[in-house]
Amino acid sequence: MINSKKAGRYERIIIQLEELLSKPGDIHSRMATISSVLHHKMDGFFWTGFYFLNNGELIVRSYQGPVACQLLKKDTGVCWAGINQKKTIVVANVHEFPDHIACDSRSQSEIAVPVHNKIGEIVGVLDVDSKELNTFDETDQHYLEKIVAMIYK
Numbered sequence: 199m200i201n202s203k204k205a206g207r208y209e210r211i212i213i214q215l216e217e218l219l220s221k222p223g224d225i226h227s228r229m230a231t232i233s234s235v236l237h238h239k240m241d242g243f244f245w246t247g248f249y250f251l252n253n254g255e256l257i258v259r260s261y262q263g264p265v266a267c268q269l270l271k272k273d274t275g276v277c278w279a280g281i282n283q284k285k286t287i288v289v290a291n292v293h294e295f296p297d298h299i300a301c302d303s304r305s306q307s308e309i310a311v312p313v314h315n316k317i318g319e320i321v322g323v324l325d326v327d328s329k330e331l332n333t334f335d336e337t338d339q340h341y342l343e344k345i346v347a348m349i350y351k
């Protein structure tokens with residue numbers, strides 16, 4: 199079930215990002231722009247950013263919010279689950295996710311959305327944390343998947 203208030207917010211964000219990302223840049227400036235717009239426009243986005251694969255490790259890229267772990271232990275936690283299962287992972291309560299990596303103890307719920315490069319390989323994830331339980335739903339999944347597809351356009 200799509201949450202229409204949230205969907206409206208995402209629709210406006212996508213229009214703004216299309217404008218911002220229409221200018222020349224590279225994937226790093228695009229990811230920085232996306233994390234800033236999402237973080238400041240969406241309610242409850244407590245940490246918003248990217249982890250990217252680098253020599254088999256998942257390392258932090260641009261983000262907004264409190265200081266985060268630079269490196270995520272291989273095959274552990276929500277971001278690695280998104281990479282390994284090749285799909286978006288929505289976690290209603292991080293304390294119930296067996297090997298969740300708590301970079302900040304205030305995080306309660308989370309979504310990790312795989313990022314694909316131009317040839318369809320998964321190269322990283324967009325990760326968003328909330329201080330409330332149960333923040334993310336299929337509306338977030340739908341729009342965040344659209345938004346991460348804008349990185350390599």
Ligand code: SME
Nearest residue numbers: 266275276277298299301
């Ligand atoms: N909780 C994540 C780690 C990254 S932070 O939330 C910023 C995980 O379990 O992969």
